[in-house]
Amino acid sequence: MSHKYSFFGAVEKSFDKAAKFTKWDKGLLEQIRQCNAVYQIRFPIKRDDGSIEVIEAYRVQHSHHKTPCKGGIRFAAEVNQDEVMALAALMTYKCTIVDVPFGGAKGGIKIDPKKYSPIELEKITRRYTSELIRKKFIGPGTDVPAPDYGTGEREMSWILDTYTAMHPGEIDAAGCVTGKPISQGGVRGRREATGLGVFFGIREVCNMADIMAKLNLTTGVEGKKVIVQGLGNVGYHSAKFFQDAGAKIIALAEYEGAIWSNEGLDVDSVFQHRKKTGSILNYPGAENFAKSGDALEMECDILIPAALENVIDGKNAPNVKAKLIGEAANGPLTPEADEVFAKKGIIVVPDMYLNAGGVTVSYFEWLKNLSHVRYGRLEKRFTENMNTHILGQIEEVSGKKVKPAAREMIMHGPDEVDLVYSGLEETMINATREIMETWKENPDIPDMRTAAYVVAINKVATAYAELGIFP
Ligand code: GLU
Numbered sequence: 180m181s182h183k184y185s186f187f188g189a190v191e192k193s194f195d196k197a198a199k200f201t202k203w204d205k206g207l208l209e210q211i212r213q214c215n216a217v218y219q220i221r222f223p224i225k226r227d228d229g230s231i232e233v234i235e236a237y238r239v240q241h242s243h244h245k246t247p248c249k250g251g252i253r254f255a256a257e258v259n260q261d262e263v264m265a266l267a268a269l270m271t272y273k274c275t276i277v278d279v280p281f282g283g284a285k286g287g288i289k290i291d292p293k294k295y296s297p298i299e300l301e302k303i304t305r306r307y308t309s310e311l312i313r314k315k316f317i318g319p320g321t322d323v324p325a326p327d328y329g330t331g332e333r334e335m336s337w338i339l340d341t342y343t344a345m346h347p348g349e350i351d352a353a354g355c356v357t358g359k360p361i362s363q364g365g366v367r368g369r370r371e372a373t374g375l376g377v378f379f380g381i382r383e384v385c386n387m388a389d390i391m392a393k394l395n396l397t398t399g400v401e402g403k404k405v406i407v408q409g410l411g412n413v414g415y416h417s418a419k420f421f422q423d424a425g426a427k428i429i430a431l432a433e434y435e436g437a438i439w440s441n442e443g444l445d446v447d448s449v450f451q452h453r454k455k456t457g458s459i460l461n462y463p464g465a466e467n468f469a470k471s472g473d474a475l476e477m478e479c480d481i482l483i484p485a486a487l488e489n490v491i492d493g494k495n496a497p498n499v500k501a502k503l504i505g506e507a508a509n510g511p512l513t514p515e516a517d518e519v520f521a522k523k524g525i526i527v528v529p530d531m532y533l534n535a536g537g538v539t540v541s542y543f544e545w546l547k548n549l550s551h552v553r554y555g556r557l558e559k560r561f562t563e564n565m566n567t568h569i570l571g572q573i574e575e576v577s578g579k580k581v582k583p584a585a586r587e588m589i590m591h592g593p594d595e596v597d598l599v600y601s602g603l604e605e606t607m608i609n610a611t612r613e614i615m616e617t618w619k620e621n622p623d624i625p626d627m628r629t630a631a632y633v634v635a636i637n638k639v640a641t642a643y644a645e646l647g648i649f650p
Pocket residue numbers: 249250251252273323324325326327328357509534535537538539541
């Protein structure tokens with residue numbers, strides 16, 4: 180019998196590894212570990228050619244210790260219950276580490292979206308939403324979906340429209356889903372949020388002199404050689420923020436293959452090339468790798484797997500030459516890979532907090548929806564007037580003029596995107612430091628993932644204890 184990889188099993192394994200470093204009651208740990216509610220759905224849709232197809236879909240709520248539950252919906256041919264359960268559990272830990280007051284959830288529809296027309300996709304999304312409404316598995320105070328692999332703003336709009344149509348007069352209805360277009364109540368900065376969070380998290384690790392010394396690397400992101408696997412929303416934006424900060428993107432990988440250049444690749448121009456030719460391969464001046472996975476094994480400082488789970492396992496982990504691995508995807512490494520890297524002294528910055536930028540900005544979007552006002556609307560002009568006044572006073576007292584570039588920067592009152600970026604930056608820096616502190620306080624913790632789980636378990640368990648459920 181062939182052994183099938185269980186993603187939820189891997190999450191449980193990591194959880195158990197970390198639970199040993201906490202002092203919580205066994206029963207409470209079990210309550211945290213399990214999925215609270217699993218909703219498996221089958222519904223028919225009529226395809227464009229008239230045939231009828233039965234669609235398999237899921238929504239899993241892993242934890243209700245805080246509500247609403249929160250997590251994306253993915254459209255992928257590989258979707259299965261085990262995967263959605265694992266992703267929902269990761270959402271619980273992710274939210275708690277970045278202090279986002281939600282329980283974890285995840286949804287999945289087992290389809291390859293490339294094989295369906297937009298009309299078919301709309302039918303599927305709307306029917307799925309209706310099924311969630313029927314069982315109260317969606318709502319601004321119960322469960323709030325978001326984009327994930329294979330979904331984006333368009334799908335979130337369909338979800339919102341279906342929900343509002345069936346909840347007339349519900350004033351907070353826009354908060355039933357996040358990752359919406361701006362015109363539908365979305366927040367500026369959500370699209371690039373996960374990639375930006377990945378960048379902020381890794382940058383913070385790169386600024387830690389002791390960690391970098393251990394890895395034999397200089398501090399700072401500038402000049403670091405980076406490889407990114409996946410040019411979807413998360414991979415593209417991560418790569419772009421690293422490039423903008425002065426890192427060198429030496430390889431990019433997609434499922435059709437990978438490209439490499441020691442001089443560094445321009446992320447936008449590779450993206451355009453792929454859009455035009457349909458493939459990442461044959462990018463001018465770069466070397467081709469027919470096997471996408473080969474890019475994971477190239478020499479580099481930082482490796483960012485930003486595609487799907489389970490891409491680095493016990494088999495290829497020994498060939499990975501990166502010194503720092505940033506898990507932008509959910510679950511790209513198996514527990515066996517973790518063991519290989521811990522032994523080699525390679526630091527793995529774990530998914531469940533590194534890719535929390537998406538849900539953090541989703542939280543900001545949800546708050547915006549509940550408050551019915553755009554960020555910055557009230558204070559932007561006030562701040563600009565105040566800054567102008569302060570500048571005037573400085574110039575008068577000092578008798579000198581501030582340079583025009585500095586003047587612009589000082590006077591600027593915050594726009595929505597400024598506030599979202601700065602809220603995200605603060606969140607990612609704090610989370611990175613908290614995990615590292617926990618790791619340092621307990622040298623027996625073998626890796627950063629375990630330290631992150633310890634932080635997460637302690638926070639969820641404290642919340643349960645404070646609820647008075649387990650006195
Ligand atoms: N799908 C993203 C994740 O895995 C975002 C979830 C959200 O914004 O709720 O974290």
